[in-house]
Amino acid sequence: MYRQTIEKQTIQEIKEKMEQGLLPQWILTDPSIYEREQEKIFARTWQFLAHDSELPEPGSYVTRWIVDDPILVVRTNDGEIKAFLNSCPHRGTMLCTADFGKKKSFLCPYHGWSFNLNGDLIGVVAGDKVYGEEMKKDDWGLRPIAQVAAYQGMIFATLDPDASSLEEYLGGMKWYLDILLGRSGGMEVRGLPQRWVVNTNWKLVLENFSGDPYHVQSTHRSTVELGISPKDPLYAGYGHQVVLENGHGINVITAQGQGRPERPPYQGLPEEMWPLFESNLSKEQLRVFAKTTVFVGSIYPTLSFNSPVHGSEGHLHNYLNFRVWRPLGPDKIEIWSWFMIDKAAPDDYKEDAYKGYISSFGPSGTLEQDDTEIWTRVAQTSKGYMARNKVLSYNNLLNYLMGFERVLPDENFPGPGIAYPTCYLDAIHRATHEHWLELISRD
Ligand code: FES
Ligand SMILES: [Fe+2]
16 A cells, blocks of 8 residues: 555566556655655755856855755855855854855854855854864864766766766766757856746656657647647657666757758857857767757756747747756655856847747746646646555556657667657656666665
8 A cells, every 4th residue: 555665575566567668656756755765866966056157256156955955056266166065064054045146255144153165164253262262163164065066067066975977977968968058168047047836746847858748749739729839740759869878868859840841950049150069069969959959858867958949930049948856845846947048149149038938938938837737737646545556556557658669779860878760759768767766776
């Protein structure tokens, strides 16, 4: 019946079903699974904190979260990025309560201890008198996050001192991040990351971005009815779905199907930027970038991205949207959403692209609302007696069979990973869930 612990036997049973392309529904919102995920997944993988452009100068800081751990991210006077637990080492209150800003030092609101940008304790109120001369300030600095590293301006951290390096963790995803983030010499975040809470589970939203172009025709039906998307039901499936290591995956969607006029190359980005792409990317990367309309995917476990094209022919714009699915419980997440655009893009283009983002994938965007409703309902339906009761019978197994043992990889795709010649496929889902099981099974 209701499972409070995960026995080895259960893990084995889940594994067997996954090998058949099936997933027990109860695992989606089960509280004991969530507890295990916190320890075995979120605390031991790399988590996205901020983009370099959000910390422009020495003293710039932002406050973020790794699930329930508050994190203070700072640019030091040497220009280095550091991350600390945003909790005062004296009695533990939150040190910095602002979302972002610029400071020379951080002053704790509780008893007034202060810390410099390197996290060193530099001031103790009446220190000599109440603690004596012998107080060792060096022992009471801010607690650093185990590892911090960046790739293409994306700053990540992990709470695990033994985790492999960020670059090793990203693996083949780096090749695609070079296209998305490095093509024109760098991106900038516009505005602040927007945040909103959704009653769903992190695995569901990750799935949606990782490998679910199949939902586009139905969930976002209004775009077809308004003539924004083509009627061809396969249109979001044209392109490649690429399975990468460590649970990562990307869909490289060309959307060039039936009834679609040929699109301009490079996601409709202005022609004056093309020489930058040619100097920053390899021939293979250019080839993929030139014919792609949408890149959508995820860096396991809680970071996803979407790089679409909006607008009408002759006035197209592209942007990059990164999202953190911050888990708040087995059935609740806080979405953090960053709008990014090429620094080198013309100003009016940036403005148009930002409006496109706000009206589509911002918290009040039309497409966003479609998805939010669906995600909430999956979580709702997975918590009931039936969904959690007949644990491994066929009545309670969800279908991940699209393309299962039927669609073979395209050996000619130029990028890293296992690339399948369609995006209507559950290959990333199956790989991601297998990776999930491997992580929660570890000691
Ligand atoms: S809790 Fe920060 S100074 Fe006491
Ligand atoms: Fe969607």
